[in-house]
Amino acid sequence: MRSHTIGLHEVGPLGGQIGAGGQAKVFLAPAITLDDVAGPLVYKQYKPGHEPPHGLSAVVARRLRMDVMTRSRLDRLAAWPVRIVEQGGAVSGVLMPLIPSGFFENRVLPSGQPKRTLREVQHLFIDPGRAARLGMPAPTDAERLTVCRDFAAALHLLHRNELVIGDINAKNAVFRLDARPCVVIVDCDAIRIKGAAAVVRQLNAPDWEPPEDTLSQATDLYKFGLFVLRCLGPGPMASVSRDPARADAVLAPEGRKLLRASLSRRPADRPTAQDWGRYLDGLLIAPRRQSTPPPPPPAATSTPGWKRDPRTKRWVQAT
Amino acid sequence: MESEKAKILPFYVLIDVSASMSGDKLDQANRIMPQVVDALAEAPILADKVRFCVIDFGSDAQVRLPLCDVLDQHSSLPSLTIRGATSYAAAFRLLRSEIEVNVKQLKADGYLVHRPAVFFISDGEPTDPEHEWRTAFQDLTAGFPTYPNFVPCGVDSANPRTLATLIHPASGPKQMQMYLMEKGQNPADAIAAIAEILISSMLASGQSMAQGSSGMILPAKQDLPAGISAHSSDDFV
Structure with missing residues (x-):
């Protein structure tokens, strides 16, 4: 052992x-x-x-x-x-x-400075036009549904293994669009085993507070509902929104029902990650049959090292 | 699903553009705005939380970037230029009237508004009569319901004793601090370091904003950039 x-x-x-x-x-x-x-x-x-x-x-x-x-x-x-x-x-x-290099974006900041940015899911919540202007990807609705689907799969795997993420928030998951799975959960040392105390006291990030005080798999499911809502209804104030109507345009009636149930104050009402996974799979399978096959996985790339310049505190590439 | 009002933190930066600021110091001061925009571009959901305003002051004070979501700004950022003497009074008066108008506007637009945050950057003593700028500061901080959290920052010939009297609140659980260039440092580098503190405060404050929090967080002393020291109001008597 x-x-x-x-x-x-x-x-x-x-x-x-x-x-x-x-x-x-x-x-x-x-x-x-x-x-x-x-x-x-x-x-x-x-x-x-x-x-x-x-x-x-x-x-x-x-x-x-x-x-x-x-x-x-x-x-x-x-x-x-x-x-x-x-x-x-x-x-x-x-x-x-x-974290594999596919989860980073090489972009140019508004000042003109090049920057390698971890694709935290917060970038999914802002207006797509703004994201593009800031040098970040602006995913389509179908890509957003795929991100939600893979997040649901990750959550399902953890829940099935008796784990509680606890602090799901705008920075604790990263995404890519060119390969599956397209979501990776980061900062996992705050994860807790169901039935045991947390390693690090589990906290709620601002704007991700669930209705109940104690964090559990049920609060993970509430926070996943917030993620779906903010990912599918991006734009001004999406990052703080709890209004499920924001995502109505993207979700069929069944999805709207799932989202409203996810955000219920009663933990027992909330659909499981598996429920979400099945629903999103159903949405995604039909269009994918007509689309071209997925591109081959990108060749393995070495991830260059980055370090902070001690004087400017800016990230610079380690050579 | 109850709808919550979104909460906004108005963040003001006041920059001295008196004659003594010319050269490298002004160049660094001009880099503050692009750096703020870059920092928000990397944490773009903070644009749902923070609004940013730049006021400069010399012989008079002017709003150079009206309170706005800087990521929404298509036009280029203003360039600061030198304008004579150092009127603290003009800066405080203009700040007070801007805060009053801005907070009213944000509330009318349906937002909850956090207590405004102010970084005040100066490299010298005020040139207006003491009673004048003291009265203006009094009007900004006492008997003004939306008084700001005021963080004075001094470089070069700024007088620590003068600036220390501008820390507001000066005591209590939400007391603010003053940042000073350490002796022998390059003043332009000190302005760059203050910009770094300002940005980390803006990010931390925006990220932590939640019901009940003060809405203004300053970096821990051990996280300060080199060449800058933090002081509370009782460090200078």
């Missing part, structure tokens, strides 16, 4: 820093490979005082106990913590798979 914990020395020399948040910094970890992880790894180093208490090991162990098929599905749908990293007997961080 594999150990779910490794020492920092086993990670080896770190590569460039590719991200920073309030609680952690993320570095490339080019020197380590793992049998059970297909691609490159990153090391997420918690800032002092932000190390999650024990419980993270259960989330890591849950993945290692999965059969190979389920684990490889999970790895395609979520940037899951794959090993806990310890230094001097204390948790210093986690290893996670590197």
Whole structure:
């Protein structure tokens, strides 16, 4: 049986820093490979005082106990913590798979500066014309339905495995449009195993608060309803909207009913991720038969490293 | 599905364009607006939360970018130019009247409005009589229901003691801070660093805005860029 914990020395020399948040910094970890992880790894180093208490090991162990098929599905749908990293007997961080380059957009910012941006789902919520003007993709209705469908599939896999995402929000999932699955859930160390306490206290992002106080699979389903509504009804104030009528134009009567039920104050009313998956599959299958076959998967590309310039704090490509 | 009113944070930047600001300092000040636009382009749902306004002040004060959703702005951003002396009084008076009009407008448009946030950037002492700018500041902060959270930022020859009296609220759970260029730093670099603080405050405030929160978040001291220090009002007596 594999150990779910490794020492920092086993990670080896770190590569460039590719991200920073309030609680952690993320570095490339080019020197380590793992049998059970297909691609490159990153090391997420918690800032002092932000190390999650024990419980993270259960989330890591849950993945290692999965059969190979389920684990490889999970790895395609979520940037899951794959090993806990310890230094001097204390948790210093986690290893996670590197988010594939297909989930990044090479764009030009309004000032003219080129930038490589992670395609967080927040970019789906703004007016498509504005997104295009800002150098981001402006998906069609069919592409948006596909994104919702793959998000539903990811949620279903997690729920079927007794997991609770908790903090679904505008930045915790990323999307691509040229390959399936097109959604990956990121920031998974806030995930909780059903029936156990959370690793990191589970929180609601502003504008994603469910009606009830305690986070559960039912609140995941409410928040997924908000995601569907905001993804299918993009535009001004979509990111804060809770009005299901916003997505009426895209959803057939059955979908409108599902969306209204998802946003019900009564947890028992909310459709499961599987219900959503079946409905969206039904919508998508018909048009896809007439369309051209999907393009072959893009050739594997190496993901260039990005780091913050310590002076300007801008992202620059590590060479 | 109850409809909620959307909440907007009006964010004002006041920039000194007196004669002493010419050169590199003004160049950096002119980079603030494009940087704000870029930051919002990377976090575009914040355009549902934050409105941005730029006022410059020299001998007088002028609204250079009226309060707006900057991602919606097709026209080019204004370019700041030097205009004489340093009238704090003119800046405070114009800010007060803008806030009054803007908040009224936002409310009429159906939004809830958070307490406005102000970054005030100056490189020198006010040139107008003290009682005049003090009265104008008093009118902006006391007895004005929509008084702003006021964050003074000083570079070069700005007087820390003067600026410290502009921190508002100066005490209490929602007290603001002052940012100062550390001695020996390049003033233009300090303006760039202040722009960074301003943007991180705008992003954090917009992201955290929810019912009941103050709507104005400043970065933690350990996250400040090099060459800038944060102070509260009692640091200078």
